[in-house]
Amino acid sequence: MTAIHSTHIAKPATVSTVMLKVLAALLPGIALSVYCNGIGILLQLLLASLTALGAEAAMLRLRGVPVWPALKDLSAIVTAWLLALSLPPLGGWWMIVVATLFAIIVAKQLYGGLGNNPFNPAMAGFALMVVSFPAQMAQWGSPQLPLDATAQWQWIFLHTLAPGSVPDAISSATPLDVLKTGLRQGQALAGLLPQSSAQGLIALGWLVGGLWLWRQKLIPWQTPVAMLAGLLTLALPLWLWQPAQYASPLLHLLQGGTLLAAAFIVTDPVSGASTPKGRLIFGFGVGLLTYVIRVFGNFPDGIAFAVLLMNMTVPLLDQYTRPAVFGHRKGRS
Amino acid sequence: MLLATPLRFARGMLPANWHQLSSFFSRSTTNTAWRGGIKLVGHKQLSNQVPIRTLPLAGQVVAVPLQHGRSLAEPCVHIGQQVLKGEVIGRGGAAIVWAHASTSGTVVAIDTCHPADGEQPLPAVHIAADGQERWAPPCFPPHPLTVPALAEFALRMGLVGLGGAGFPTGIKLAGTAHPLDMLLINGAECEPFLTCDDRLMRERAADIVAAAAQLAKVYDITQVRIGIEPNKPQAMTALQQATVNADRRIEVRALPLRYPAGGQPLLVKSLTGRTLAPGRLPAEVGVLVLNVATVYALGRALLHGEPLVSRIVTLSGAVTSPGNIEAPIGLPISTLLAAAQPHGTGDIQVGGPMMGRVLANSAAVVSKTTSGLLARSESLFPPRAATRPCIRCNRCVDVCPMALRPLQLLSACEQENHALLQQEKLTACIECGACSQVCPSSLPLRDSFRHAKRTIWLGIRT
Numbered sequence: 001m002t003a004i005h006s007t008h009i010a011k012p013a014t015v016s017t018v019m020l021k022v023l024a025a026l027l028p029g030i031a032l033s034v035y036c037n038g039i040g041i042l043l044q045l046l047l048a049s050l051t052a053l054g055a056e057a058a059m060l061r062l063r064g065v066p067v068w069p070a071l072k073d074l075s076a077i078v079t080a081w082l083l084a085l086s087l088p089p090l091g092g093w094w095m096i097v098v099a100t101l102f103a104i105i106v107a108k109q110l111y112g113g114l115g116n117n118p119f120n121p122a123m124a125g126f127a128l129m130v131v132s133f134p135a136q137m138a139q140w141g142s143p144q145l146p147l148d149a150t151a152q153w154q155w156i157f158l159h160t161l162a163p164g165s166v167p168d169a170i171s172s173a174t175p176l177d178v179l180k181t182g183l184r185q186g187q188a189l190a191g192l193l194p195q196s197s198a199q200g201l202i203a204l205g206w207l208v209g210g211l212w213l214w215r216q217k218l219i220p221w222q223t224p225v226a227m228l229a230g231l232l233t234l235a236l237p238l239w240l241w242q243p244a245q246y247a248s249p250l251l252h253l254l255q256g257g258t259l260l261a262a263a264f265i266v267t268d269p270v271s272g273a274s275t276p277k278g279r280l281i282f283g284f285g286v287g288l289l290t291y292v293i294r295v296f297g298n299f300p301d302g303i304a305f306a307v308l309l310m311n312m313t314v315p316l317l318d319q320y321t322r323p324a325v326f327g328h329r330k331g332r333s
Numbered sequence: 334m335l336l337a338t339p340l341r342f343a344r345g346m347l348p349a350n351w352h353q354l355s356s357f358f359s360r361s362t363t364n365t366a367w368r369g370g371i372k373l374v375g376h377k378q379l380s381n382q383v384p385i386r387t388l389p390l391a392g393q394v395v396a397v398p399l400q401h402g403r404s405l406a407e408p409c410v411h412i413g414q415q416v417l418k419g420e421v422i423g424r425g426g427a428a429i430v431w432a433h434a435s436t437s438g439t440v441v442a443i444d445t446c447h448p449a450d451g452e453q454p455l456p457a458v459h460i461a462a463d464g465q466e467r468w469a470p471p472c473f474p475p476h477p478l479t480v481p482a483l484a485e486f487a488l489r490m491g492l493v494g495l496g497g498a499g500f501p502t503g504i505k506l507a508g509t510a511h512p513l514d515m516l517l518i519n520g521a522e523c524e525p526f527l528t529c530d531d532r533l534m535r536e537r538a539a540d541i542v543a544a545a546a547q548l549a550k551v552y553d554i555t556q557v558r559i560g561i562e563p564n565k566p567q568a569m570t571a572l573q574q575a576t577v578n579a580d581r582r583i584e585v586r587a588l589p590l591r592y593p594a595g596g597q598p599l600l601v602k603s604l605t606g607r608t609l610a611p612g613r614l615p616a617e618v619g620v621l622v623l624n625v626a627t628v629y630a631l632g633r634a635l636l637h638g639e640p641l642v643s644r645i646v647t648l649s650g651a652v653t654s655p656g657n658i659e660a661p662i663g664l665p666i667s668t669l670l671a672a673a674q675p676h677g678t679g680d681i682q683v684g685g686p687m688m689g690r691v692l693a694n695s696a697a698v699v700s701k702t703t704s705g706l707l708a709r710s711e712s713l714f715p716p717r718a719a720t721r722p723c724i725r726c727n728r729c730v731d732v733c734p735m736a737l738r739p740l741q742l743l744s745a746c747e748q749e750n751h752a753l754l755q756q757e758k759l760t761a762c763i764e765c766g767a768c769s770q771v772c773p774s775s776l777p778l779r780d781s782f783r784h785a786k787r788t789i790w791l792g793i794r795t
Contacts, residue, residue: 069721114724325736326734327611328761
């Protein structure tokens with residue numbers, strides 16, 4: 001055995017700093033989300049974080065892996081936050097807890113922990129919830145009728161509303177859902193469009209965070225750009241063809257966490273493709289599938305399924321999009 | 334005015350090399366760009382401010398190694414014999430690098446020594462220096478000088494590659510049947526801290542140019558190109574001035590300031606645009622590549638009849654008196670450290686921080702490939718974080734100059750899957766360590782590849 005002679009210069013980053021920067025990049029979006037949807041989102045983030053850390057620690061102990069170094073890398077918190085930001089902000093406390101437990105225990109730790117999970121844990125947790133509890137998952141708070149902090153917390157934990165509150169405040173569907181149901185019932189598109197710019201504002205927060213991550217060289221440009229391109233490839237021609245039937249591409253870009261996914265979810269390196277071309281195909285596939293599931297499928301949003309489906313293609317993408325080694329022609333050895 | 338800030342922001346968002354996009358669209362010129370690599374803090378000014386020094390040798394015992402790689406010379410002196418500086422003390426037949434007394438004095442032992450940058454002890458002749466530095470008569474090459482005669486001469490003058498690998502220069506010069514049209518001289522010195530080539534180029538540019546011209550004449554090569562990283566402007570100027578009077582066309586060219594710009598395939602790419610595929614010899618693309626210090630040593634041999642008896646060693650890191658020392662081969666490392674005066678008692682790094690290693694034996698001596706001694710401190714050499722699982726962040730792939738996929742290679746190494754290692758082209762790895770450097774999980778990427786290359790190579794041979 002030769003002695004170990006590692007390189008000996010300052011480390012630019014560790015896994016912990018990478019994850020910390022991802023969390024920091026989420027902050028603008030979270031702040032805007034709190035501004036638009038109320039303080040309840042912070043409670044969801046807290047619940048998700050505590051659940052994720054507890055589940056991660058328990059699983060690591062069961063697996064006989066040192067607990068502290070793995071908790072310290074903050075990857076569980078990233079998964080927890082992404083889940084909390086994808087689920088309805090006023091969902092019952094058990095929803096985020098169940099989703100996080102599934103994400104950490106099944107989608108991450110049972111596959112071998114950080115770095116070994118073929119599926120994006122947050123999206124696996126989201127998919128479980130949307131399949132198992134479609135009704136609850138469709139209930140988003142209405143930004144027009146904000147509840148005060150106490151009422152939000154009461155609703156999340158006790159599922160009770162103070163007398164006099166409008167039930168709409170907690171049970172209105174997402175704009176995408178309203179749109180799909182309405183269009184199927186033959187309503188005019190114009191009357192179904194969201195009345196507030198809250199979602200668009202939050203989307204800008206994700207965009208800012210994503211651009212910062214790109215500048216920090218923590219995410220590649222290929223995946224997000226390809227995902228948005230994939231979405232627009234279907235959204236734009238269909239909208240131009242029948243603007244009365246299909247929502248505008250802008251709506252698809254700003255609604256339903258499209259930009260959250262583009263910046264933070266499809267860019268997950270562990271479950272995504274690792275070659276430049278592979279990333280382009282991966283992102284494009286997610287974008288296309290998202291649109292198809294959103295518009296023609298039965299679920300309120302399609303991003304989670306699109307990501308999970310494309311996760312399955314990653315080994316193939318990596319295999320067939322390998323760049324040529326220096327001095328070798330592609331495809332030859 | 335209102336537009337200024339968003340415009341600046343927009344410009345900030347562009348990649349730093351945006352102006353090179355134009356060359357992307359006009360592929361008419363030769364493509365000399367290579368992908369990957371990393372920017373490193375040079376720490377060059379620590380040791381490049383003072384001229385090359387020598388140390389008094391009286392009372393010292395030098396241990397000159399007789400072995401260079403697989404070339405083992407037979408000692409031809411006996412204990413008690415008086416030797417002169419440059420006198421042959423070890424010789425051998427074809428493809429054997431001869432050894433020479435690196436100072437005048439008395440042979441006191443024929444034993445082993447530990448080269449500072451080696452793993453195994455090597456047979457060596459120990460000479461007690463008399464401090465008078467009396468030279469043996471010079472030994473000049475035959476005239477007219479042919480390529481085989483030059484190669485033979487280089488072996489007899491003890492020349493090996495001074496850049497790091499220590500490959501016998503004579504074997505390289507003997508070359509192959511391929512016609513050569515370019516001599517490339519590697520003055521990149523892309524490792525941080527090291528400045529031995531920098532000082533050599535600044536102070537002895539004329540000798541380097543004369544040697545290069547002589548070599549070009551022997552090979553009838555029309556073009557000589559010297560590649561230097563642009564963080565050595567004085568060295569570039571000195572060489573440019575020296576080339577004015579040269580009778581051959583010698584160009585000084587700036588390399589990209591990106592580690593590992595001095596790696597052989599990348600140097601060839603930068604200077605000629607030719608692609609040196611892994612496993613190929615430079616001669617197959619018509620070039621002869623030599624390190625600048627090797628060219629200088631060849632010049633001393635060809636023009637002054639001096640064998641290779643000394644090399645320039647950088648002393649840097651956390652030391653009181655950094656700089657460069659022209660050290661005789663076989664000088665104890667302890668003598669050099671006494672001259673450098675390290676601040677603490679921390680480990681000593683032999684060679685650069687990227688490709689070098691920690692000094693394992695305090696009794697070690699300077700070998701022909703000992704390029705520097707760096708005193709490690711917490712601030713200059715921070716300890717590495719604990720190893721974490723791979724998160725497939727792909728940085729190793731982005732920085733690999735050979736366009737390998739270190740993350741796939743590592744799992745192949747761990748599985749000892751030889752078929753996969755071959756498919757992922759392990760043998761193309763130049764062991765530059767850029768992947769290990771950027772890995773946020775501190776995975777031992779380069780070390781695993783190095784180890785796998787050795788074991789596979791052994792496996793194929795046995």
